[in-house]
Amino acid sequence: MTTGIAHEIKALTFDVFGTVVDWRSSVIREGEQLNQAKGLNVDWARFADEWRAGYAPAMNRVRQGELPWTKLDDLHRMTLDQLLIAFGIADQLDEDEKAHLNRVWHRLTPWPDSVEGLLQLKQRFILATLSNGNVSLLVNMARHAGLPWDCVLSSELAGHYKRDPEVYHMAANLLSLNPSQILMVAAHQDDLQAAHREGMRTAFVKRPLEFGPDATPDLSIDPCFDFVAEDFLDLARQLS
Amino acid sequence: MTTGIAHEIKALTFDVFGTVVDWRSSVIREGEQLNQAKGLNVDWARFADEWRAGYAPAMNRVRQGELPWTKLDDLHRMTLDQLLIAFGIADQLDEDEKAHLNRVWHRLTPWPDSVEGLLQLKQRFILATLSNGNVSLLVNMARHAGLPWDCVLSSELAGHYKRDPEVYHMAANLLSLNPSQILMVAAHQDDLQAAHREGMRTAFVKRPLEFGPDATPDLSIDPCFDFVAEDFLDLARQLS
Structure with a gap:
């Protein structure tokens, strides 16, 4: 069955944070450099986890109309400012240092298979981000990490955050494709379930280390997944 | 003065038709192949010129509210259908052939300096389309022609066609830059004048052959141009 599906697919749209790039290790690495440079003693693993944990509640404030449309950069900064106080280092960084730290999300490192997998997939399919x-942020990340997107699509273009259906509709509309010609690729069940509801095809890529070596992320397979892959190289093999 | 400006610039946005790609030769070449394949006798130079001449009036119907937002692909098709009748070949092409011909705008060939110039410019600047x-269309063209965009920006994202100011605002907003950090690159005075009015920097690139070997396009230099270049390699030199 999946072979038939692969022939229909024209474009792949990718969740980015956790699916393409390893946000947690990247934040920890830059944070530890900051510890050294500034003589700080922050637990950056905990900091990274709390920063990421602030993501869904911040987006929900936009989704529920409590905030107008706000770029993820600005939501990240609101959470960062709270964390800098909570971790007792708000006075030890100046504005340029805080702005630079906030842009760590522009400098995230890809998973080891990401770039090579994307290059293989790009030979046959249009590759686009479909990220919050x-x-x-996505353009700077692509330049930094060498991610070969054909097109940068973002929730920002829909004025809605995933998992709102408008985001998936926007992608199909801008790519001038039927949803069934698009394969949504993500490491997160709910993103794929939302894409499936809008008629897109789905590929679950396992990223067991997204939340660190001690976490036990949900790797369960939903019946709505058209493909399940160990990494992007495995996905490229399955789609070839 | 221009050296100081070059240091402020973070991103280059490009007009595409005529500035990056040679639409006229590409349409003529594919048309002549169609003459051969179908035993037609169409003057494709005249066809290309009339197709392009339909572009501004079609966009103006959208701008003036006579049509709702309509993708350029669909405006091209409306003009194509009229021209197929006018040239007496509407009955000699089936729907698939008409749809394929309409997508010739996805398969336009770059000017000889375009790809190498963009690769040089990409080392230092974010490169985005800013096209109608x-x-x-722009994604397919980039894949076909090897255009190394960091980001595909289109009038479609603003719901307005150039030279409406909303298009230039959209680019600055999505790139998270001040207009003065963006250099608009085009072969057309009015596009650059409109970008200048919105605070963007401007680079005029001469494309004397855009309208064919017998045309005499307007190559006059407006005082609002920050850079004037013979081609993209020359522009890369001036910005280095």
């Missing part, structure tokens, strides 16, 4: 990251 | 072509 704002456009400039 | 719809997103899928």
